[in-house]
Amino acid sequence: MALEGLQERYVNFYTDFAFKKLFGTEVNKDLLISFLNALLSGEEEIKDLTYLNTEHLGEHEEERKAVFDVYCVNEKGERFLVEMQKAEQRFFKDRSVYYSTFPIREQGPKGNWNYELKAVYTIGILNFSFDDSDPNYYHHEVKLVDMKTMKVFYDKLTYIYLEMPKFRKTENELENLFEKWLYAISHLPALMERPKALREAVFEKFFRVAEIACFTQQERVAYEGSLKNYRDWYSIAETAEYRGWERGHSRGLSEGRAEGRAEGRAEGRAEGRAEGRNEEKRLIAENMIKMGMTVDDVCRITGLSMEEVENIRP
Template structure:
């Protein structure tokens, strides 16, 4: 059996293979149901979900395509787009809004329709932090609000973003099922055994499904390929960051040297002008001119003129 590159007991959640296996397969949908119920903090109870086609095309042939990580609806017909993001993208928020539009538009039936929509949830599990994030918050829930009154304008469109690096609670600080899911997701790949605090049956299911030793040969190869892709991606991003820092430092040094040379040249010119004035004052003194007249003509001080 292929074992190269795999030394962990459980899968790395941030690999595409692990995310799809744990949250995107019919046989393991109880994991996603539990996670979503914990995420919604009891506002509604999801009893079942139906996985939908993850690949979507616009209404026109030339429209752009969208491929979701996980796309499903619950027993009440509400739509869920669940995405796992390894790293920050320049227009990630735009992308998130764009993806939600498919879940809205696809609800339009053929024929007569009064425009009533089911709720749409777009959920991002992020292995990075927003650059504009404040106070190390890890949970963000975004809705349409009236900017003047701050009252909720529309309650059927919800964006939830989880900044996983900001979730720093330890085992003895976990209180809710949501805390436990956050902890399990963040630390899954680094755990050697199931933590005692995660005693619920659903977490036993999670660790059983995530245990690499229980994979068949095909799954093992697929996970290793996914893990390699994740490591390669991480290495590329880390290298790009280092190169960016190096270029920034080099540019800063060049700018500093350029500024230094500019200031040096300016100082040299000033010193040259001053020496020229001194020479002029000396010649004027040799011609017997009065010190006051020399000072007026050159702008030199009486002390400088006396030392000429």
């Protein structure tokens, strides 16, 4: 495998290899602790984390298993699921809720128990946007709320989603440690040196660990493979979205001539986005099958049904 093609100084955070190296290893857990404390804005002050098994089985053998990106527990017994998602999935919210049931259920000990639970946090670092209603609203924090009083009903279950494409602050606009973390994550592969605004010692380590030149030969090979998978995924998704938009846009314009040009364009854009997403999922699934991934994994990642995936298989 050719390694000389790598031009960037630092890794792409959205590759599986980089995410797990930076946030999912014992030797670098201080990076994850800093990120989580900045994310939670003083609500939590995590002093230590212990990484837990990322593969969890259901209570019965026939039940579907869950494979987490990063799963850890702090010194208080609170659980943190940290997921990095490269592209939009049809049921990614459902997946988040489903995954959060595992750290809840595993807290139930054998024998007598009064049902007291420790807090569970599910955190998604998303390389896509799922909410088009507000281009500046990128930090979603979701809890169980009483709809009449609008007060938090249960504060031990929290879902946090970060729509990274919506974070557009420049280096000079960064106001706090949380924004500095988002800037570092989103700009990492485009940087050639550590930005002056990121003076904190934790970022000195972050950029040192992320520097490709410091990798072993084995790590470079692993990163190259992970980066290729990311680029293939991105290319397939972008092509599928464009093709779907092109067909929907053309159909919308055609219908718009009869029913009104403005209405036709709007409908074309809406249909194009929907058709593009479906075509994107089919193409991604087809490529994943060619890469040897299982039907279960393809369904989990794309959101397609097992029947839809089976129909794609050659």
